[in-house]
Amino acid sequence: MVYPKGTYEVSDDWRDLDQARHGDEAAWRRLMERHLSRLVALALMMTGSPEFAQDAAQEAFVRLLKANPAPEQGTLRGYLTTIVYHLALKENRRSARQQNVENSSLEDDSPSALESMVRSEREWLVVGAIRALDDAQRTALVLRFYGEHTYEEIAALTGVPLGTVKSRLFYAVKQCREWLKEKGVFKECM
Amino acid sequence: MHVTEDDLLKFALETCDDAEAQAIGEHVAACDECRERLALLRRDIAIIAGVQPEAERIPLPFRSYRPSVWRAAMRMAAVLLVGFVGGLAVSRWVCRCPVTVVPQYGASAARAIAASPQAVTPAPPVDLAATSQ
DSSP: OOOOOOOOOHHHHHHHHHHHHTTOHHHHHHHHHHHHHHHHHHHHHHHHHHHHHHHHHHHHHHHHHHHOOOOOGGGGGHHHHHHHHHHHHHHHOOSSSSOSTOOOOOEEESSHHHHHHHHSSHHHHHHHHHHHHHHHHHHHHHHHSSOOOHHHHHHHHHHHOOHHHHHHHHHHHHHHHHHHHHTTTTOOOO | OOOHHHHHHHHHTTOOOOOHHHHHHHHHEEEEHHHHHHHHHHHHHHHHOOOOOOOOOOOOOOOHSSSOOHHHHHHHEEEHHHHHHHHHHHHHHHHHHHHEEEEEEEHHHHHHHOOOOOOOOOOEEEEOOOOOO
């Protein structure tokens, strides 16, 4: 992975889930510490709605407890991400407000709620850069960086060829870098 | 000849093929400038990938999802109770329909009885309902 996240063993997730199902609050907190913020970020980038992002991430954890998936089905990280991704897709379809690429300004996306959610102005700008991408590029970027999916998993999840996924991610990152350079986040963009 | 920006980005994102990755990797290892550019690129990617919004945690819905031996036992007890009550109701209904038993004898036994000077008339039918109360 290019962007190493917190290190932990995949088996830690399954152990903590089992303990949480038996009422272990500490195990439940560890699971949330490990995944909740990432899932909120994913849903936020996909929909632009801070309120939905919180609800979707929490819903994923509740569904995790109800379903109690087995380790043979994949990683717990992937399971949670897939739930949030599908919830976000459903929300985007259901939403009355069309997400326009050219007009994805943060002013349309509950700025006060968003500002209270992100930790810094830089993060706020990064969210804006990602929201400025077209749907396909944004999906590839979000699933890769925040879903922590492999390219093969993203291809399977989105139903597009592997090469297309890689190409979309490439252009997504390139565009984000240029956008953030204009905003002064990246001092130099080669 | 330095690596282009696009190729460095593909290398950083691990989207180039194996041959390209090997060639770029070898160049970067030997070129200070490209190595520094790659490091900046990776820093930028980490920033793009590093948004960590404040997230509201929810308490563990303990009662709903904890596998409960107690609940399983209660379920079993409920099944047994329903079965017992149901069986009792059926048995009481059956007892309201008396069954009359009439002893039947074979033909040869009937002739022997009839020929006997002390012929015995068949016992009257037994009302099981009356005897069970």
